[in-house]
Amino acid sequence: MSENAIKNIVIVGGGTAGWMAAAALSKTLGDACSIRLIESEAIGTVGVGEGTIPHIRLFNSLLQIDEADFVRNTQGTFKLGIQFNDWNRLGDSYMHGFGNEIGRGLGMLPFHQYWIKASQSGKAADISAYLLSALAAPRGKFMVSASDVPPASPLANIAYAYHFDAGLYARYLRGYSEKKGVQRTEGIVARVLLHAERGFVDAVEMEDGEVIRGDLFIDCSGFRGLLIEDTLKTGYIDFTHWLPCDRAMAVPSENVGPAAPYTRANAREAGWQWRIPLQHRTGNGYVYSSAHISDDEAAATLLRNLEGRALDDPRPLRFTTGRRKKFWNKNVVALGLSSGFMEPLEATSIHLIQVGIMRLLSLFPRAGVNDVLVDRYNAQLSFEFERIRDFLILHYHATERDDTRFWRECRKMSIPPELQANIDLFRDSGRFFRNGEEMFAEMSWVQIMIGQGILPQSYHPMVDQLPDEDLARYVASIGRTISDCVDAMPMQQAFIDRYCAATPPSGM
Numbered sequence: 203m204s205e206n207a208i209k210n211i212v213i214v215g216g217g218t219a220g221w222m223a224a225a226a227l228s229k230t231l232g233d234a235c236s237i238r239l240i241e242s243e244a245i246g247t248v249g250v251g252e253g254t255i256p257h258i259r260l261f262n263s264l265l266q267i268d269e270a271d272f273v274r275n276t277q278g279t280f281k282l283g284i285q286f287n288d289w290n291r292l293g294d295s296y297m298h299g300f301g302n303e304i305g306r307g308l309g310m311l312p313f314h315q316y317w318i319k320a321s322q323s324g325k326a327a328d329i330s331a332y333l334l335s336a337l338a339a340p341r342g343k344f345m346v347s348a349s350d351v352p353p354a355s356p357l358a359n360i361a362y363a364y365h366f367d368a369g370l371y372a373r374y375l376r377g378y379s380e381k382k383g384v385q386r387t388e389g390i391v392a393r394v395l396l397h398a399e400r401g402f403v404d405a406v407e408m409e410d411g412e413v414i415r416g417d418l419f420i421d422c423s424g425f426r427g428l429l430i431e432d433t434l435k436t437g438y439i440d441f442t443h444w445l446p447c448d449r450a451m452a453v454p455s456e457n458v459g460p461a462a463p464y465t466r467a468n469a470r471e472a473g474w475q476w477r478i479p480l481q482h483r484t485g486n487g488y489v490y491s492s493a494h495i496s497d498d499e500a501a502a503t504l505l506r507n508l509e510g511r512a513l514d515d516p517r518p519l520r521f522t523t524g525r526r527k528k529f530w531n532k533n534v535v536a537l538g539l540s541s542g543f544m545e546p547l548e549a550t551s552i553h554l555i556q557v558g559i560m561r562l563l564s565l566f567p568r569a570g571v572n573d574v575l576v577d578r579y580n581a582q583l584s585f586e587f588e589r590i591r592d593f594l595i596l597h598y599h600a601t602e603r604d605d606t607r608f609w610r611e612c613r614k615m616s617i618p619p620e621l622q623a624n625i626d627l628f629r630d631s632g633r634f635f636r637n638g639e640e641m642f643a644e645m646s647w648v649q650i651m652i653g654q655g656i657l658p659q660s661y662h663p664m665v666d667q668l669p670d671e672d673l674a675r676y677v678a679s680i681g682r683t684i685s686d687c688v689d690a691m692p693m694q695q696a697f698i699d700r701y702c703a704a705t706p707p708s709g710m
Contacts, residue, residue, distance in 0.1 A: 473494075
């Protein structure tokens with residue numbers, strides 16, 4: 203080992219962020235570093251994020267986790283997308299389905315360009331009819347990718363994510379990490395010790411007096427940001443101007459019927475309510491703006507709209523959507539809530555933890571930390587946060603709802619110039635150009651734009667090179683193929699029962 207290599211990594215805080223970091227670092231670095239995680243049973247974790255996006259499968263693959271074992275141990279179910287109800291207008295409903303593309307492109311143009319022309323002439327169904335996940339999810343269908351079908355079949359490459367109990371996921375990763383040599387320390391940090399000249403964190407002192415030194419510190423201490431903010435005074439960029447929800451009420455409820463393979467997001471008078479089905483219970487929450495509804499009213503609204511009996515009292519959560527000015531400051535890297543918070547509308551919180559970890563691994567430093575690496579890391583994470591921010595703003599701003607003050611203000615608010623340019627471009631002719639490696643691809647933007655009522659006035663002129671009769675046959679053929687594939691899929695509950703059913707926790 204090089205004399206100036208990182209030898210000791212200290213992770214302050216457990217939960218999903220801490221144990222994801224511990225698992226990934228221990229897997230990839232092996233015996234090259236000593237990894238120690240500090241957490242306290244006396245300090246609770248937020249744990250409301252139980253929905254994920256397909257990128258998490260890459261993370262689990264890195265860890266070489268067996269999927270069935272993972273799903274069983276986290277009481278998990280599968281997720282094909284998100285259903286949005288009452289977002290554009292009361293009574294509206296649309297799916298944001300996962301996948302690589304909508305339909306199947308023709309030539310250099312994506313399918314949705316041909317769909318626009320066919321739809322304008324009344325010869326196309328809703329856009330969700332041409333995406334397997336969006337059509338299968340409301341019908342309760344699910345399967346993993348099939349190996350006995352042609353490569354071009356929609357069943358050959360099924361994109362999906364998971365719903366799981368975040369507390370059980372952290373426990374699962376803790377067991378994984380400790381087997382890899384991660385040392386867990388129970389206790390509370392009483393004091394942070396800084397290097398007198400460089401200002402780096404040298405060590406943390408525990409309440410029992412133990413001093414734990416490190417070369418690199420990972421701050422997973424939650425909203426407080428014990429290292430990144432309390433100690434290093436990094437600063438925070440507030441996104442509340444665009445994303446006005448600042449509180450949530452969360453409550454579990456009994457399952458009612460088989461679990462659905464999608465997250466449900468129902469718009470409410472001052473925000474929105476999530477429904478996330480697990481094997482042993484259903485997660486529910488109301489994300490809302492405290493300027494538009496009281497906590498008591500929000501809790502009552504949440505309980506009134508549950509489908510099953512509440513298993514607890516609603517638990518409040520306060521947050522400020524935004525991000526740290528720096529995610530990596532000196533020798534401290536912030537992950538999870540310590541780095542910032544993007545409200546859970548598109549289930550990006552766990553993804554941002556994953557991105558932070560993977561970027562850290564790709565820019566992993568030597569002892570002393572090079573500013574070139576730090577600057578690149580901060581630029582990449584800032585880009586991720588801000589592109590996700592714009593995607594979330596789109597849901598709120600592009601609405602026809604004017605029935606409450608909350609929605610009227612969302613409609614009228616100013617939005618970031620890049621988002622406005624994307625809306626204008628799509629409204630003109632259905633075009634969208636992905637910005638570098640941003641998380642949400644063209645197909646996601648297209649689904650949300652259309653679902654929120656941004657309908658293109660025209661389409662790419664090359665579409666007219668396909669005769670109208672051929673266009674109608676092409677669109678109809680795609681629709682039939684998708685429909686036939688969905689018909690062939692099993693129900694999600696049957697799939698879970700066969701491959702990954704969990705034993706209900708004791709007391710359930």
